[in-house]
Amino acid sequence: MMMIPALCLAIVAACMWRRMRALRRGIYTFTEKLEESLDAMADGEELEECGIPEDTLWGKVHGKLVKTSHMWHQKNEQNNREKRQIKELISDLSHQTRTPIANMKLYLEMLQAGDLDTEKAGEFLAKIEGQTEKLDFLLRSMVKMSRLEAGIIEIRSQKNCIYETLVQAAGAAVPAAEKKGIRICVDCEEHIEADHDRKWTGEAIYNILDNAVKYTRSGGTVQIRAAVQEFFTKISISDNGKGIARERQALIFQRFYREPEVHEEEGVGVGLYLAREIITRQKGYIEVRSEEGEGAEFCVYLPNGK
Numbered sequence: 001m002m003m004i005p006a007l008c009l010a011i012v013a014a015c016m017w018r019r020m021r022a023l024r025r026g027i028y029t030f031t032e033k034l035e036e037s038l039d040a041m042a043d044g045e046e047l048e049e050c051g052i053p054e055d056t057l058w059g060k061v062h063g064k065l066v067k068t069s070h071m072w073h074q075k076n077e078q079n080n081r082e083k084r085q086i087k088e089l090i091s092d093l094s095h096q097t098r099t100p101i102a103n104m105k106l107y108l109e110m111l112q113a114g115d116l117d118t119e120k121a122g123e124f125l126a127k128i129e130g131q132t133e134k135l136d137f138l139l140r141s142m143v144k145m146s147r148l149e150a151g152i153i154e155i156r157s158q159k160n161c162i163y164e165t166l167v168q169a170a171g172a173a174v175p176a177a178e179k180k181g182i183r184i185c186v187d188c189e190e191h192i193e194a195d196h197d198r199k200w201t202g203e204a205i206y207n208i209l210d211n212a213v214k215y216t217r218s219g220g221t222v223q224i225r226a227a228v229q230e231f232f233t234k235i236s237i238s239d240n241g242k243g244i245a246r247e248r249q250a251l252i253f254q255r256f257y258r259e260p261e262v263h264e265e266e267g268v269g270v271g272l273y274l275a276r277e278i279i280t281r282q283k284g285y286i287e288v289r290s291e292e293g294e295g296a297e298f299c300v301y302l303p304n305g306k
Contacts, residue, residue, distance in 0.1 A: 034061065037065050038065075041065070041068075041069050041072065044076070045069075046069050046070065046073040047065055047066045047069040047070075048066065049063075049066055097135060097138065100131040100132075100134050100135050100138075101131075101135070103127070103131050104128050104131045104132070107124040107125075107127055107128045107131075108128065110124060111124055111125070138270075141270040141274070142270075144274060145255070145270065145273070145274065145277070148274070148277050148278070148281070149277075153200075155197045155200050155278065155281050155282060156197050157195045157196055157197055157282045157283070157303075157305075158195060158196075158197075159193050159194070159195060159305055160193060160194070160195075160196055160197075160198050161190070161191075161192070161193055162188060162192045162193065162194055162196075162226050162233060162235070162302075163186075163188045163189070163190045163192060163226070164198070165196065165198050165201055165202050165205065166186055166188055166205060166224055166226065166235070167186060168198075168202050169202045169203075169205035169206040169209060170184050170186055170205075170209065170224060172202075172206045172209075173206055173209040173210055173213055173222075176210065176213050176214075177213045177222065180213065180216070180217075180218045180219075180220075181218050181219045182213055182216055182218070182219070182220050182221065182222060183220075183221045183222070184209065184213075184221075184222045184224070185221065185222070185223050185224065186224045187223070187224065187225045187226070188224065188225065188226035189226070192226055192228055192233060193233075194228075194232075194233035194302040194303065194304055194305065195282065195283075195302060195303045195304065195305035196282055196284075196302045197278075197282065200278045200282075201278065201279070201282065201302070203274070203275075203278065204274065204275040204276075204278040204279050204300070205224075205235065205237070205275075205300065207271035207272060207274055207275040208237050208271070208272065208275050208298045208300070209222060209224075209237060210271055211271050211272055212237060212238075212239040212241065212296070212298075213239075215239065215241040215242055215296070216239045216240065216241035216242075216295075217241060217242070220239060220240050220241060221239070221240055222237065222238070222239045223236075223237070223238045223239075224236070224237050225238075228304065229301075229304075231303065231304060232284065232301040232302060232303055232304060233301070233302050233303075233304055234299055234300070234301055235299070235300040235301075235302070236297055236298070236299050236300075237297070237298045237299075237300070238295060238296070238297040238298075239295050239296055239297075240295040241295050241296065242292070242293060242295075243290045243291050243292045243293050243294045243295055243296055244288065244290040244292070244296050245292045246290075246291075246292075249288055249290065252272050252288065253272050253273055253275075253276045253286075254273060255269070255270060255273045256269040256270060256273075257269050257272075257273075275300075279300055279301075279302070282302065282303070283303050284300065284301050284302045284303060285301050286298060286299065286300050286301070287299040287301075
């Protein structure tokens, strides 16, 4: 009779030993998988889902690790993207400031030589002033671009009257247009409203108008029209200038791009880039339609809102 309890104890002990052995093997396997996953994350690899059942301990832990890995990877990509933007910004700034600074040094050296008459000296001083204004405009534009890209500038869209925004932008473009005898016409009903930030949208429209004035011959016309569509309000800015070749239409919204035929005109090539950034950040978009020699039409679409 004493043999039965002893046999039971032996069976229980054997079962416990097998369970302990299986548990120990499971712990070893778990730690190995955890170590492999952490090493992969440390090496910059992104973990992927691999169909592990979520009701297991490793399945739960692996799911958390995958989410953490995705977050780290996205954050790392964002950091790399920001670093590239900073490098590009510094490179662009260096490239754009090189010519005006070199010109200013040249004019100063000639003034310092002291063998110029009053008229020539005055001419060089005027050129230095012009280069200084160009640098000032460039640096202010760069500050706007960097603040927009970094999200420091907050664009607040709300229901606003389109007519007032267009008139304000057109008024700012009139002085340059009058110098070339160009008419700016606004065709917009005063009651039209759309979601937009008046200040920044006005700057975007002005940048497009300024671009149109530069590329339109003396005596030309720039026409602004606004119309309400189903989801967007369309603002059309058209001119009868030289037009934009099809192969260049994908380039005009890039930073510092300028058409080769108008390098004698004032400007640094950031207006259209800023215009697109401003409109895009208001959930709108810009289209360009043009044929070389037949003028250009820029269409700005702003959401109507609710």
